Amino acid sequence: MATDPWPQVHVLLGSTLARMLGRPHPGNGCLQFWTRNSMPLQEHNYWLTTTEFPVLDTSRRVPEIVDAAVIGAGFTGLSAARTLAQRGAKVAVLESETIGWGASSRNGGMVLTGMKLGVNKLISMYGRELTQRMYAASLASMDCVEQIVREEKIDCDFSRCGHLEVACKQKHFDDYARQAEVIAREFKHTLRVVPKNELSTEIGSAIYFGGMVDEVSAGCNPARYVAGLARAAVKAGAEIFEHARVESIGRDSRQGEAGWKVQTSRGLLWAHEVFVGTSGYTGKATPSLQKKLIPIGSFIITTEILPEALARELSPRNRMIYDSKNFLYYYRLTPEGRMLFGGRAAFFPETDQTVRQSAGILRRGMIDVYPQLSDAKIDYVWGGTLDFAFDIMPHAGQMDGMYYAVGYAGHGVAMATYQGQKIAELMAGDKPENPFVGIPFPGAPLGMYNGKPWFLPFAGAWYKFLDWVS
Numbered sequence: 001m002a003t004d005p006w007p008q009v010h011v012l013l014g015s016t017l018a019r020m021l022g023r024p025h026p027g028n029g030c031l032q033f034w035t036r037n038s039m040p041l042q043e044h045n046y047w048l049t050t051t052e053f054p055v056l057d058t059s060r061r062v063p064e065i066v067d068a069a070v071i072g073a074g075f076t077g078l079s080a081a082r083t084l085a086q087r088g089a090k091v092a093v094l095e096s097e098t099i100g101w102g103a104s105s106r107n108g109g110m111v112l113t114g115m116k117l118g119v120n121k122l123i124s125m126y127g128r129e130l131t132q133r134m135y136a137a138s139l140a141s142m143d144c145v146e147q148i149v150r151e152e153k154i155d156c157d158f159s160r161c162g163h164l165e166v167a168c169k170q171k172h173f174d175d176y177a178r179q180a181e182v183i184a185r186e187f188k189h190t191l192r193v194v195p196k197n198e199l200s201t202e203i204g205s206a207i208y209f210g211g212m213v214d215e216v217s218a219g220c221n222p223a224r225y226v227a228g229l230a231r232a233a234v235k236a237g238a239e240i241f242e243h244a245r246v247e248s249i250g251r252d253s254r255q256g257e258a259g260w261k262v263q264t265s266r267g268l269l270w271a272h273e274v275f276v277g278t279s280g281y282t283g284k285a286t287p288s289l290q291k292k293l294i295p296i297g298s299f300i301i302t303t304e305i306l307p308e309a310l311a312r313e314l315s316p317r318n319r320m321i322y323d324s325k326n327f328l329y330y331y332r333l334t335p336e337g338r339m340l341f342g343g344r345a346a347f348f349p350e351t352d353q354t355v356r357q358s359a360g361i362l363r364r365g366m367i368d369v370y371p372q373l374s375d376a377k378i379d380y381v382w383g384g385t386l387d388f389a390f391d392i393m394p395h396a397g398q399m400d401g402m403y404y405a406v407g408y409a410g411h412g413v414a415m416a417t418y419q420g421q422k423i424a425e426l427m428a429g430d431k432p433e434n435p436f437v438g439i440p441f442p443g444a445p446l447g448m449y450n451g452k453p454w455f456l457p458f459a460g461a462w463y464k465f466l467d468w469v470s
Contacts, residue, residue, distance in 0.1 A: 053098065066272070077275070096245035110322075159220070275404065282387065300342035315332070396419045419436070
């Protein structure tokens with residue numbers, strides 16, 4: 001048998017991409033265009049219409065000296081900044097755009113348990129003990145978000161409404177019982193399998209073969225949540241600098257103390273420690289980390305506000321819903337009763353063209369799931385970028401002397417918040433339990449990747465093939 005020269009890429013291409021994140025195209029504002037069904041859409045992130053972000057002074061230079069420079073003002077960076085500042089550190093958060101500009105404000109607002117890879121795959125990769133710790137961390141990440149929301153009084157519609165995974169094929173449903181049994185036995189966590197004849201209690205669609213419910217998962221308004229995290233970080237004493245793109249990072253000593261010289265578009269600072277939480281927007285300032293991550297495009301549409309009876313018919317229990325395909329869809333009702341419908345309609349990060357194409361693709365997918373929405377007006381569409389590691393796992397720790405947490409693969413609301421907090425505790429001298437620190441962090445096979453994902457068209461074709469044969 002021939003040896004596969006691309007095992008890690010095949011792991012990536014052959015695994016489920018779920019809960020993809022979205023964000024609006026930078027600088028477009030609110031661009032209106034027309035789809036084939038002559039419905040006006042706005043290329044704009046719906047969540048941003050519901051949220052007010054902290055107003056910061058963009059004229060100030062960054063401070064000359066800090067204890068910690070945190071790169072990225074999303075879930076990861078703001079959670080880390082809050083924790084570090086609460087420990088008394090002087091913290092500067094450096095954001096190339098604005099608070100929550102990336103995936104943190106532009107995802108589906110699904111706060112989910114578990115990880116991207118299935119539990120049997122995880123056990124085969126890491127063994128039972130480490131996988132048990134990983135799964136426990138995924139559950140703890142839910143509590144982490146809920147605790148921050150409660151302590152900081154963040155008004156973000158956080159609700160433990162649970163998630164529903166729906167089976168697109170009979171063999172997918174048959175696997176649910178096996179998954180639920182393993183998770184109950186190994187992780188002491190209960191999932192409920194829903195047969196097809198009972199599925200109408202969970203979803204107003206007849207196309208699926210059954211489902212599986214996890215009552216612990218939650219939903220939230222991600223833009224309100226990340227704005228609340230920013231306010232919490234500032235309240236704790238951290239400073240946030242928007243439009244402060246990090247241009248270079250280099251080792252430097254000051255008065256005999258080792259640290260980092262960080263050049264930004266708003267000035268130069270010296271930091272004792274650097275924390276990188278840039279996920280799908282990781283760039284040339286941290287090249288070693290950039291080569292470990294694949295930026296994947298994702299897209300979302302939202303309908304007009306639906307009649308209450310129709311909304312209740314579509315999602316009787318208001319679950320966070322996603323399907324079992326590799327080329328999957330995910331969807332939910334927003335707090336005001338819109339249907340939010342997303343998926344990886346195009347792999348490449350967003351452009352005007354890919355956003356427009358995705359609007360039509362996602363609308364057709366939505367009507368396949370919910371024919372009841374064939375006449376529903378689509379109000380918003382946007383696209384964005386999330387990050388996948390080559391092994392489709394979260395990773396955290398130190399690289400080239402800098403701390404980092406990345407690789408959420410669509411589970412970023414909870415896991416990013418959790419990793420930001422845990423790595424900040426590590427930086428502060430604690431020894432927090434974090435099973436994702438120190439696990440192997442593979443790069444591309446044969447080193448054939450420099451941060452530009454040339455292979456994404458092949459990934460799209462591979463996913464379609466897998467959905468056809470699986």
